[in-house]
Amino acid sequence: MPELDVLIIGGGPAGLSAALCLSRACYKTAIFDSGAYRNAEALHMHMFPTWDHKDPKEYRTAAKAELLDRYGDFVAFVDRRVTSATKDTDNGTFEVVDEMGEEWSGKKLLLATGVKDILPDIPGYEECWVKGIFHCLFCHGHEDRGQKSVGVLAIELMAQAPMITNSYVRNALQFSESVTIYTDGSESVATTISGMVAGIGERVKIDNGSIARLIKEPTGATVTIEFTDGTKVTQSFLVHGPRNEMDLGFAKDLMLDKMPSGGELKVTSPFNETTEPGCFAAGDCGSMGKIVVAGVAYGAFAAMGIMNKALDKPFAIPMCGMENTILQPKYLSVLKREDRNELSLCQAFEDMFNMTTTSGKEGRHDHVEIDVVGKYINARLTQFHPFMVSQTDYAFELIVGPEPRWKKFNTADLCFDLVFAETARVLSGEELCQNPEYIEAIVDYSKSFLMSGFMWPIRPPNWGPIRNWLYWLCTWRLRRDIKRAFRFIIPLINSRLKELEATGNNVEGADLHLDMIQGLLTMNIPQPEERTPVRHAHRVLHMSFAASAVSSALMMHTIHQTLMTPEYVPELRQEITNALKEHGGWTEKALLEMHLLDSFIRELLRMNPPSVFAGQRTILSPTYRFDNTLTLPKMTRIAFPVMEIHTDPDNYPDPLKFNPYRFMGSEPGSERMSAFRITDKYLAFGYGKQACPGRFLAIRQLKLILAKLFLGYEFQWAGGPSKGPKKLSRQVVEGQIFPDLSTEVEIRKRVV
Ligand SMILES: Cc1cc2nc3c(=O)[nH]c(=O)nc-3n(C[C@H](O)[C@H](O)[C@H](O)COP(=O)(O)OP(=O)(O)OC[C@H]3O[C@@H](n4cnc5c(N)ncnc54)[C@H](O)[C@@H]3O)c2cc1C
Ligand code: HEM
Structure with missing residues (x-):
């Protein structure tokens, strides 16, 4: 079984950044990558200086090449899915099994497995996702600015957290003359949100209609919403942040606590160690800030945390x-x-x-x-x-x-x-x-x-x-x-x-x-x-x-x-x-x-x-x-x-x-x-x-x-x-x- 310093599960921005830091510090790592990146469907990545509006795939390829070119002695890429991760309680090391059944051992574990967006069960939603439904108006939107009207879906998480909807609405108004909020038939959501956006004025409308399906139109990001009463409305794009989930079934034997939202693991600041000592998390699965630069930053912080724990190597002073x-x-x-x-x-x-x-x-x-x-x-x-x-x-x-x-x-x-x-x-x-x-x-x-x-x-x-x-x-x-x-x-x-x-040196002399x-x-x-x-x-x-x-x-x-x-x-x-x-x-x-x-x-x-x-x-x-x-x-x-x-x-x-x-x-x-x-x-x-x-x-x-x-x-x-x-x-x-x-x-x- 190959014995390494750190096992990194995830080859997205967080895992790549951690591997770079750890390689520079001469720690041996393996990056496991099942090839399922969260932004896989996005043609362009934004908000990452020097990589803005470039293909995220290109970024990952370049980061991988950089690692292999300069630090090939320290890092290995294993393009396989991990099916189990456990900890040996006797010596504190981690063991990982990949989909080919190969076993790996490492002194520390870094989870950089990202999250999955759980798309709502609305017919046509999946077809519109990324192409006409944007989850974040910093990642998307700028290229589609100057619209007459766009829509915000106040459903699921965004219905429960109207503050998020409010913030999406204000963001969308930068790109469009008007914004319509769709509550999918919920009166109470409509009432709550209307109180929050009232100050904005006529540029914001609320539509209570119940949504039957979404249709991706062939041009641009345009989406048509069809309601259950048969009426239809077309918007230049829709905005909706779905719920996130982590897929950590492979790590069920580790003591990993989640945050109440379930969207990320509970970690300690600033080095992102999870509730399982020796196991760290970075990127979308370890932070509320689910963007690429945060993944890169926390990948580096987690690497430092791992080094702080000195990888169980005795050192001399x-x-x-x-x-x-x-x-x-x-x-x-x-x-x-x-x-x-x-x-x-x-x-x-x-x-x-x-x-x-x-x-x-x-x-x-x-x-x-x-x-x-x-x-x-x-x-x-x-x-x-x-x-x-x-x-x-x-x-x-x-x-x-x-x-x-x-x-x-x-x-x-x-x-x-x-x-x-x-x-x-x-x-x-x-x-x-x-x-x-x-x-x-x-x-x-x-x-x-x-x-x-x-x-x-x-x-x-x-x-x-x-x-x-x-x-x-x-x-x-x-x-x-x-x-x-x-x-x-x-x-x-x-x-x-x-x-x-x-006293004759007798025992009582003691007292x-x-x-x-x-x-x-x-x-x-x-x-x-x-x-x-x-x-x-x-x-x-x-x-x-x-x-x-x-x-x-x-x-x-x-x-x-x-x-x-x-x-x-x-x-x-x-x-x-x-x-x-x-x-x-x-x-x-x-x-x-x-x-x-x-x-x-x-x-x-x-x-x-x-x-x-x-x-x-x-x-x-x-x-x-x-x-x-x-x-x-x-x-x-x-x-x-x-x-x-x-x-x-x-x-x-x-x-x-x-x-x-x-x-x-x-x-x-x-x-x-x-x-x-x-x-x-x-x-x-x-x-x-x-x-x-x-x-x-x-x-x-x-x-x-x-x-x-x-x-x-x-x-x-x-x-x-x-x-x-x-x-x-x-x-x-x-x-x-x-x-x-x-x-x-x-x-x-x-x-x-
Ligand atoms: C459509 C869309 C567009 C986006 N656009 C932007 C943008 O423009 N700018 C921006 O900053 N952010 C953007 N984001 C957010 C960005 O994608 C994430 O913040 C970023 O990818 C998180 O990086 P990560 O390394 O944590 O996870 P990911 O990039 O999702 O990588 C996860 C890695 O873990 C691996 N993995 C998971 N489970 C296993 C397993 N069991 N075994 C082996 N490997 C495993 C995967 O294969 C993958 O390599 C966008 C998100 C979406 C959904
Ligand atoms: C707050 C006060 C004290 C502290 C924090 C302290 C701390 C320590 C520590 C850290 C050790 C080494 C133990 C180890 O390495 O496992 C030690 C040893 C020792 N201490 Fe204390 N100690 C204190 C007070 C005292 C007092 C009051 C006495 C005696 C009455 C004492 C007697 C000793 C002795 C005899 C040893 C063994 C020393 C040796 O082998 O050289 N200590 N102490």
């Missing part, structure tokens, strides 16, 4: 000094299937930040960090709750202060300070969490850590070992900040170790203190070199970064979004107040009941995930086979295009609009989606077996800090509400998405 292979969403399932031994997030992280080079063997990243979150922290979220509440109060009090007086901040500094102070209780324990010097040290460390990742690609890759040495030199700031933070963390770890020793450090010290780590205070101290720093940096960015997005769309704040405040009242203050239950806040956070993360790519993994097995068509070698870094998935209109209607209610489950047929719930359409926390283990804590922390912010504080752009940026600029550095770091806000305690 450099990020953080390494090549990353970006895979299509259909491969996400491998992240559910494979564990860290095959596809490793930990190795991908190490590749990106080169921790071994910057901070030595003891500073490298490992799985203990993931396990301490997954096994220790997540098991104690309820116990952490009261500490988190009081630590959040402490952070606001320390940074913003208790006065109802405006205080100006750089938004990034404000959010970093608040979030790092808030998370410090869970990660670094009661001894350090209220030490402002320690908080400052871990904030500085996190900034240097991020910067070190961005410095790696700056070093020329062909410098061999010198590259590592140069990188080491450039990251001196990171080592300085590690040293500074260690002055707080290592003594604490040592004293905790002593305490544990005093002597409630924080991640205690979790690390009481975990079962067989290798002694992995249990040293320095090793653990690095882990505390890595986790401080992982747990706080993204949450800080999200808090920045929240402040920016709220200042741009302040209308949601009263409702959020009301929800928070009600939850506190109903569930006894800042309890876990109260937080759980803040559904709008939760949906608000999920929507922000949908629109502002931490990175343009998610699910980054490094292949550890000698080669990894994804499916029949894709195998990648060891150490290949893979990732998935999260922004594409989060802004795909198939996944989210109106995806570029911020809609904080989107995940509330209030739309019929939708369900409420908590902000930490991962699906294959929501990858802010990654996907599969190694998805973010800290997401449950992250959402609790964010809800707490944002609820306290909305309820307890007011904020505005520095200088007043009108001083804010008109548009916020997000930045993407090495794939990481950053909010605008330059904004300034004023914040003060609310007086209620």
